[in-house]
Amino acid sequence: MTSHPIRPNLANTAPFADALSGFPGLPTIAPSFVTAPHRAVARAWRRTTDAGWPMRYRARLWVSDSLAVILSVAGASFFPLTPSQSIPTVGPFDWMIPLLVISAWLIALSANRTRDVRITGTGLTEYRRVVQATALTFGLLAIAFQALDVHQARGFFVVVLVSGLSGLLIERWGWRTWLARRRAAGDYLSSAIIVGSRSDVEYVIEQIRRNPNAGYRVDGVAIDDTHGGTVVSNSQRIRVVAGLADVAIAARTMDVDAVVVAGQPNSDDHFIKELAWQLEGTHAELVLASRLADVAGPRIHFRPVEGLPLVHVELPQYEGGKHLVKRVFDASVSAVAIVVLLPLFIAIAIVVRQDSPGPVLFSQQRVGRNGRTFRMFKFRSMVVDAEAKLDALRAANEGSGALFKLKNDPRVTRIGHFLRKYSLDELPQLWNVLVGDMSLVGPRPPLETEVEEYERHVRRRLFIKPGLTGMWQVNGRSDLDWEESVRLDLYYVENWSLTGDLLILWRTARVVLQPTGAY
Numbered sequence: 001m002t003s004h005p006i007r008p009n010l011a012n013t014a015p016f017a018d019a020l021s022g023f024p025g026l027p028t029i030a031p032s033f034v035t036a037p038h039r040a041v042a043r044a045w046r047r048t049t050d051a052g053w054p055m056r057y058r059a060r061l062w063v064s065d066s067l068a069v070i071l072s073v074a075g076a077s078f079f080p081l082t083p084s085q086s087i088p089t090v091g092p093f094d095w096m097i098p099l100l101v102i103s104a105w106l107i108a109l110s111a112n113r114t115r116d117v118r119i120t121g122t123g124l125t126e127y128r129r130v131v132q133a134t135a136l137t138f139g140l141l142a143i144a145f146q147a148l149d150v151h152q153a154r155g156f157f158v159v160v161l162v163s164g165l166s167g168l169l170i171e172r173w174g175w176r177t178w179l180a181r182r183r184a185a186g187d188y189l190s191s192a193i194i195v196g197s198r199s200d201v202e203y204v205i206e207q208i209r210r211n212p213n214a215g216y217r218v219d220g221v222a223i224d225d226t227h228g229g230t231v232v233s234n235s236q237r238i239r240v241v242a243g244l245a246d247v248a249i250a251a252r253t254m255d256v257d258a259v260v261v262a263g264q265p266n267s268d269d270h271f272i273k274e275l276a277w278q279l280e281g282t283h284a285e286l287v288l289a290s291r292l293a294d295v296a297g298p299r300i301h302f303r304p305v306e307g308l309p310l311v312h313v314e315l316p317q318y319e320g321g322k323h324l325v326k327r328v329f330d331a332s333v334s335a336v337a338i339v340v341l342l343p344l345f346i347a348i349a350i351v352v353r354q355d356s357p358g359p360v361l362f363s364q365q366r367v368g369r370n371g372r373t374f375r376m377f378k379f380r381s382m383v384v385d386a387e388a389k390l391d392a393l394r395a396a397n398e399g400s401g402a403l404f405k406l407k408n409d410p411r412v413t414r415i416g417h418f419l420r421k422y423s424l425d426e427l428p429q430l431w432n433v434l435v436g437d438m439s440l441v442g443p444r445p446p447l448e449t450e451v452e453e454y455e456r457h458v459r460r461r462l463f464i465k466p467g468l469t470g471m472w473q474v475n476g477r478s479d480l481d482w483e484e485s486v487r488l489d490l491y492y493v494e495n496w497s498l499t500g501d502l503l504i505l506w507r508t509a510r511v512v513l514q515p516t517g518a519y
Helices: 010-021 036-048 053-078 096-111 125-147 153-184 198-210 244-254 271-278 321-340 342-355 387-396 414-421 429-435 448-452 457-463 482-495 498-513
Strands: 190-196 216-223 230-233 236-242 258-262 285-289 300-305 308-313 361-367 373-379 439-441 467-469
Touching (some): 053 153, 096 125, 125 153, 190 236, 198 216, 198 236, 198 258, 236 244, 244 258, 244 271, 258 271, 271 285, 321 429, 321 439, 321 498, 342 414, 361 448, 439 498, 457 482, 467 498
Parallel strands (some): 190 216, 190 258, 216 236, 258 285
Antiparallel strands (some): 230 236, 361 373
């Protein structure tokens, strides 16, 4: 095995040098003079500061989980369930049921690994595990209380279940929001080395850069081509710290938290297995990054067979009961929303009519599911002859692909800028959702001229109904380039779920209140 030299990890010396810089009169230790004992001190310093965040974060989750559970149980124990019911007196044995519920609930949350740092901060797995742990707790306790004929616990159970689960989900969302802000600022990240071919490494680095909630900070790369000193991804230069033969040595020297293998690095079929052996004795975890980028977790199933670990990928389904549930949900929510928002509709209509001459509503032919066309409605945000002026503005197009976008579009009216910024011009599409032309969540509804330019794979966007909102709405809107917009839409088409739709609707509300990429 050929050994490749490892460049010195200057990042390891930074915490130690920063620590000494706070004391006047002490010299700054130059990286070239840092000896092995100094590196050990630097590693110890980093383990207690930067790399110690998982333990601190889990401790915070444990405290907040405990508070949510205890407060819900205490509230149901000491407050009457009905106005006519008096506050119950507490006897010496009345503490047993609340204490049993609290203990069992907290044990279930820990046993179901709801605080695993690999799932906290991103995706739905964290919420799903909290719900599963809660369901397991109350299911087992209900069976036990039924067997013991403890009837007075029934009303108590309902109150604790609703209030406690709501409290847990809310506090987890609060911590997730806080963690996202910290990670966006470069904190609470796990250091990582990315391993693989140059193209695969660049792809993974770009995805980590786009998604700080992945939780990694790339400190170096190990590639099969060691002639280049850095790898460039979107103007970000990451240094090459080793060749493929010396990944484990680099991980141990740099004291990283993870080694991420991108694709199959070389022709050696045993590379990953041997790398796993070499990483034994370090605290670094081995992570495999698959190019199955557009396949969501619920569609992936692992089936271990001796000597042959199999990964099953479910094919997407575009018919069936799941889509019927989606249609019922769309119709119900859109009907309620139209009734509730009717005063707002009237107010916007009056303002649009007074702002510029022309109709209140703008309708346009769009392409829906399976290529069927329909008329989509919006509040008019442009001058009446906007489409006639389009050809004169095409040379100034700032969009990409089949999209036409112009930040300072002269056709937009004064009130139109406001309506577009907060997506209020889209509200009449609730009618399109109600009658079944659109869905609340889905791909962006395209124009016929756009569909004519679609490549074959892009036409998969038409497999389901377009949406009032979607992945494009909550990930940058008009700031997205064409390729990223297509990638997000195709990801949604093949991986959508009702839970995911609820999450997108929630994120849409936040984006509307804090608009970005809307023009």
